[in-house]
Amino acid sequence: MPRICLVRHGQSRWNLENRFTGWVDVDLTEKGEAEARRAGELMKAETFKPVRAFTSVQTRAIRTLNIALHALDRLWVPVTKDYRLNERHYGGLTGLDKAETAVKHGEDQVKIWRRSYDTPPPPLDDPSPFPSLTDERYAGIEVPKTESLKLTLDRVAPYWQSTIVPAISEGDLLIAAHGNSLRALVKLLFAVGDDEITSVEIPTGNPLLVELNNQMRASSAKYLDDSRAQALPKI
Numbered sequence: 001m002p003r004i005c006l007v008r009h010g011q012s013r014w015n016l017e018n019r020f021t022g023w024v025d026v027d028l029t030e031k032g033e034a035e036a037r038r039a040g041e042l043m044k045a046e047t048f049k050p051v052r053a054f055t056s057v058q059t060r061a062i063r064t065l066n067i068a069l070h071a072l073d074r075l076w077v078p079v080t081k082d083y084r085l086n087e088r089h090y091g092g093l094t095g096l097d098k099a100e101t102a103v104k105h106g107e108d109q110v111k112i113w114r115r116s117y118d119t120p121p122p123p124l125d126d127p128s129p130f131p132s133l134t135d136e137r138y139a140g141i142e143v144p145k146t147e148s149l150k151l152t153l154d155r156v157a158p159y160w161q162s163t164i165v166p167a168i169s170e171g172d173l174l175i176a177a178h179g180n181s182l183r184a185l186v187k188l189l190f191a192v193g194d195d196e197i198t199s200v201e202i203p204t205g206n207p208l209l210v211e212l213n214n215q216m217r218a219s220s221a222k223y224l225d226d227s228r229a230q231a232l233p234k235i
Helices: 030-045 059-071 098-105 107-115 149-170 179-190
Strands: 003-008 052-055 079-081 173-177 208-212 218-223
Touching: 003 030, 003 059, 003 179, 030 059, 052 059, 052 149, 059 079, 059 173, 098 107, 149 173, 149 179, 173 179, 179 208, 179 218
Parallel strands: 003 173, 052 079, 052 173
Antiparallel strands: 003 208, 208 218
């Protein structure tokens, strides 16, 4: 059966600082680098040999992929980078401390912005404090001002169908991306309902190995690090 591995990037600097990151480009911490290396080691122990890899255009995901591929001894495989695998855009929450935002707006409201399927945060009207939101990697692309998980899925799903699915016939594939772009893929692969997907968590640096059936849906799945595994949707 064809297999894919989904890996959320290792801990980033803004993960450590408990800030909403979204499309802002931040790097990995030392812990994040170690998580990425461990992800590669876990995949190697599983005899997972990706023939191609996919990632976003954000540094934390790209570096996670490169570190993991190095640990796999497969740094040579072709890599495709695309903004459609970027993290969800957190709009006006971008850069804010999560705890302080909950105090200011109330935990219930922030939970809706963070976890509801189709309610986006307020838009980010002025991206100037975050130069990476308007740099050359997005030339010709209309950068969103905010996104819900549904809007994230709206860009991830066509990319999955048009670019990743055709590559599955080549062999094992590795996708290194972000919490919400991977949640969007999990929603597709496991046919997760709109309400259920809001409770799905994707741990950093823990490869999710998925075997696919002929309909390109999950037939089996497991996290490779049992000690940091999260509950998976029913197949």
